[in-house]
Amino acid sequence: MTQPPSADGVIRARSDVERLKAYSAPLEGRRGMLRLDFNENTIGPSPKVVEALRAIPAEQLAVYPEYDGLREAVVANLAALPAGLAHDLAPVCVGVFNGVDGAIHAVLQAYGGAGDTLLTTSPTFGYYAPCAGMQGMAIEAVPHQMPGYGFPYEAVMAALARSPRVLMLCNPNNPTGTRLEADRVLSLAAAAPNTLVVVDELYEAFTGDSVLPIIDFNATPNLLVLRSLAKTAGLAGLRIGFAIGHAEVVDRVSRVTGPYDVNSLAVTAAFAALEDQAFVDTYVAEVLRAREFVVSELERARVRFHVDGGNYLLLWPCRPASAVEAELRDAGILVRSMVGKPQIDGSLRVSLGSTEQMRRFLETYRLIDGLPD
Numbered sequence: 001m002t003q004p005p006s007a008d009g010v011i012r013a014r015s016d017v018e019r020l021k022a023y024s025a026p027l028e029g030r031r032g033m034l035r036l037d038f039n040e041n042t043i044g045p046s047p048k049v050v051e052a053l054r055a056i057p058a059e060q061l062a063v064y065p066e067y068d069g070l071r072e073a074v075v076a077n078l079a080a081l082p083a084g085l086a087h088d089l090a091p092v093c094v095g096v097f098n099g100v101d102g103a104i105h106a107v108l109q110a111y112g113g114a115g116d117t118l119l120t121t122s123p124t125f126g127y128y129a130p131c132a133g134m135q136g137m138a139i140e141a142v143p144h145q146m147p148g149y150g151f152p153y154e155a156v157m158a159a160l161a162r163s164p165r166v167l168m169l170c171n172p173n174n175p176t177g178t179r180l181e182a183d184r185v186l187s188l189a190a191a192a193p194n195t196l197v198v199v200d201e202l203y204e205a206f207t208g209d210s211v212l213p214i215i216d217f218n219a220t221p222n223l224l225v226l227r228s229l230a231k232t233a234g235l236a237g238l239r240i241g242f243a244i245g246h247a248e249v250v251d252r253v254s255r256v257t258g259p260y261d262v263n264s265l266a267v268t269a270a271f272a273a274l275e276d277q278a279f280v281d282t283y284v285a286e287v288l289r290a291r292e293f294v295v296s297e298l299e300r301a302r303v304r305f306h307v308d309g310g311n312y313l314l315l316w317p318c319r320p321a322s323a324v325e326a327e328l329r330d331a332g333i334l335v336r337s338m339v340g341k342p343q344i345d346g347s348l349r350v351s352l353g354s355t356e357q358m359r360r361f362l363e364t365y366r367l368i369d370g371l372p373d
């Protein structure tokens, strides 16, 4: 459709894009700080990943990436986890993307058309809405159940009766930690065979609830699972994520990406990370220990907080959240203010790192927000 001429001479984009604001996150100047603001791994990747990256010959940089064997490595990694896979997973059931962000974008590009509905919960991960918006989709966001940020199961089930094109479930949910049992995810998918149900399992390693140990994609072809090496294996900077589902769905989602969207350094790092599951397990165990420590300290101090799934918690400072966020930054610690977000306004989202890192956070936070010792 022809866009009306603009007075300033700037060529207008599609009307859906004109309505969008660029998705921006405060990503600059974070090096050297204690980064508790993006739920990243706070200690870096396995030394084996670093070794593999250092061993990359210069020639590799001049050649387009190769993906041979990567899907097989993902399947082997999943099958070897304690919960394992209920059914054999063919490598074609794994799509490789430029981070889970790339997968989310591709899913909505492939499945979301103008006027279709994206059903999700609120508040949730902030990148779903712009990806739906750029497709001209309508968004129906069901609030979590209060108090406690429970998953609004009945309300989501009722909304599924209206056949939204896509249901995006963040499990556990970022930022509320809301968890949904795997069999309930399957019940939602079974109730809406014409809706693509996408489960973003970015943080499942910290609390379980993955559908992969019980799913049969032949029986439930409308379910797609997103997994990333960003938050547990520490590859956030390299950008690699996976979409796992029925081969026909993965094929369709992969059709809207470029042939080399995932770079070869990320591929090399992913192979090494997938082979060193012990590193991830040790990191996850440390984060869970740190969570226990933080929770006991916050309970002792009688401050308002909320923690459930994932490697993060919500904390309500006595003083305005943005002021506390800024003062923590001055002290070298980054957290995210949730100011203005429904249900969690006034809180800070604090990622969980190692016990030592959380001790440092609490010591500084005590001074800034007047937490009792």
Ligand SMILES: Cc1ncc(COP(=O)(O)O)c(C=O)c1O
Pocket: 038, 039, 098, 099, 100, 101, 102, 125, 170, 174, 200, 202, 228, 229, 230, 236, 240, 241
């Ligand atoms: C719920 C959720 N999904 C996806 C992403 C993006 O993951 P990736 O780094 O693999 O693109 C994030 C990052 O914060 C997230 O919190």
